[in-house]
Amino acid sequence: MNSRLFTFIGGDIGPWRVIKTVAIQGESLPPTNRVEIIAGPVDPAGLSAAWILRGITSNERYVTRDEKDRLVARQQALGRPEATCAALIPIRKNSDWWALTQDERRNIFEEQSKHIKIGLEYLPAVGRRLHHCRDLAPDEPFDFITLFDYAPAQEADFDNLLAELRACEEWKYVEREVELRLSREEV
Amino acid sequence: MNSRLFTFIGGDIGPWRVIKTVAIQGESLPPTNRVEIIAGPVDPAGLSAAWILRGITSNERYVTRDEKDRLVARQQALGRPEATCAALIPIRKNSDWWALTQDERRNIFEEQSKHIKIGLEYLPAVGRRLHHCRDLAPDEPFDFITLFDYAPAQEADFDNLLAELRACEEWKYVEREVELRLSREEV
Numbered sequence: 434m435n436s437r438l439f440t441f442i443g444g445d446i447g448p449w450r451v452i453k454t455v456a457i458q459g460e461s462l463p464p465t466n467r468v469e470i471i472a473g474p475v476d477p478a479g480l481s482a483a484w485i486l487r488g489i490t491s492n493e494r495y496v497t498r499d500e501k502d503r504l505v506a507r508q509q510a511l512g513r514p515e516a517t518c519a520a521l522i523p524i525r526k527n528s529d530w531w532a533l534t535q536d537e538r539r540n541i542f543e544e545q546s547k548h549i550k551i552g553l554e555y556l557p558a559v560g561r562r563l564h565h566c567r568d569l570a571p572d573e574p575f576d577f578i579t580l581f582d583y584a585p586a587q588e589a590d591f592d593n594l595l596a597e598l599r600a601c602e603e604w605k606y607v608e609r610e611v612e613l614r615l616s617r618e619e620v
Numbered sequence: 621m622n623s624r625l626f627t628f629i630g631g632d633i634g635p636w637r638v639i640k641t642v643a644i645q646g647e648s649l650p651p652t653n654r655v656e657i658i659a660g661p662v663d664p665a666g667l668s669a670a671w672i673l674r675g676i677t678s679n680e681r682y683v684t685r686d687e688k689d690r691l692v693a694r695q696q697a698l699g700r701p702e703a704t705c706a707a708l709i710p711i712r713k714n715s716d717w718w719a720l721t722q723d724e725r726r727n728i729f730e731e732q733s734k735h736i737k738i739g740l741e742y743l744p745a746v747g748r749r750l751h752h753c754r755d756l757a758p759d760e761p762f763d764f765i766t767l768f769d770y771a772p773a774q775e776a777d778f779d780n781l782l783a784e785l786r787a788c789e790e791w792k793y794v795e796r797e798v799e800l801r802l803s804r805e806e807v
Contacts, residue, residue, distance in 0.1 A: 436758050437758040438757065438758050474757075489755050489757075489758065491754070491755050492718045492719075492720075493721060493722060494681070494722060495722055496721050496722060497721055497722065497723040498721045498723060498724055500721075501721045531679045532679075533679075534680060534683050534684055534685045534687075534688045535680060535681060535682055535683060535684065535722075535726070536684040536685060537685055539722070565755055567678070568676050568678050568752055568755040568756065569755065569756060569757075570625065570661075570676070570756075571623050571624040571625050571676065
């Protein structure tokens with residue numbers, strides 16, 4: 434069975450070497466050498482990890498059919514052989530965001546911030562998987578975890594994608610954001 | 621701290637006596653005498669229960685600001701002294717529903733099914749709290765649990781509310797629904 438739940442483990446094992454761990458907004462995560470990503474839950478007992486995060490893939494919350502069709506036509510699954518660079522970006526939005534109604538959130542997300550339009554410009558070079566955390570439990574440290582991957586030659590483009598998103602109206606509601614850059618190095 | 625997570629325990633204890641347990645669509649739940657509702661998580665070890673369900677309150681997924689303002693002006697919190705009748709209704713929607721985009725789901729939910737408009741007609745007589753389950757874990761048995769309460773004199777109105785909702789387009793996507801009617805009898 435394909436699990437919708439993924440576990441992200443920061444420690445000393447796993448195929449992803451951590452290039453940097455940066456607090457973009459709010460509190461950082463403890464820096465680690467490696468990240469392991471597991472499809473499914475993990476029993477934390479006996480694990481030596483600096484941090485463990487988890488998220489679940491779910492139905493999309495904002496895209497329209499027209500946008501979805503354009504995304505599906507261009508987007509790539511994670512794990513292409515050339516995609517040896519990755520970014521793991523956990524984010525928490527503030528309570529003002531979550532108090533907005535669906536039409537207000539959609540308006541900020543796309544009509545003001547062009548989140549989908551910006552993302553489309555970077556497809557198919559950047560692979561992406563969004564994991565939701567907010568409704569896993571009432572005390573999750575983040576609302577979302579996004580995992581991106583791309584080839585080394587696309588790094589400058591990926592930097593531009595992040596800069597564009599962080600400059601938009603939607604990001605004014607982000608109260609915590611940590612950026613990990615990863616490099617795939619099987620050991 | 622107010623927990624967004626609630627645990628629903630079907631067994632022999634708790635203030636809610638079970639009047640009936642009915643499978644409306646798909647598999648039922650084992651019938652029990654009592655239901656207990658806990659704000660927060662529960663350790664199932666040592667609990668003698670026929671079933672344990674859980675759900676988490678979350679941001680609204682469909683209402684617009686205008687609809688929200690009308691709901692807030694009329695809706696009541698659960699637990700009014702006269703509201704000694706309750707209904708606990710867990711629901712699971714099918715994969716077709718979850719594959720729809722946001723605009724398609726909203727269109728079915730309100731423009732076709734009038735879910736919010738119908739609900740508004742029964743306020744403030746019926747109290748309601750919606751709990752989300754689908755993103756708690758990949759293997760939850762239901763997507764939503766709704767808890768309603770009302771005074772005994774409102775029972776026929778409440779029956780009408782359920783009949784109206786079950787006749788609408790949105791309900792064609794419901795693949796499992798169990799209805800428990802409860803009566804508050806402190807012991």
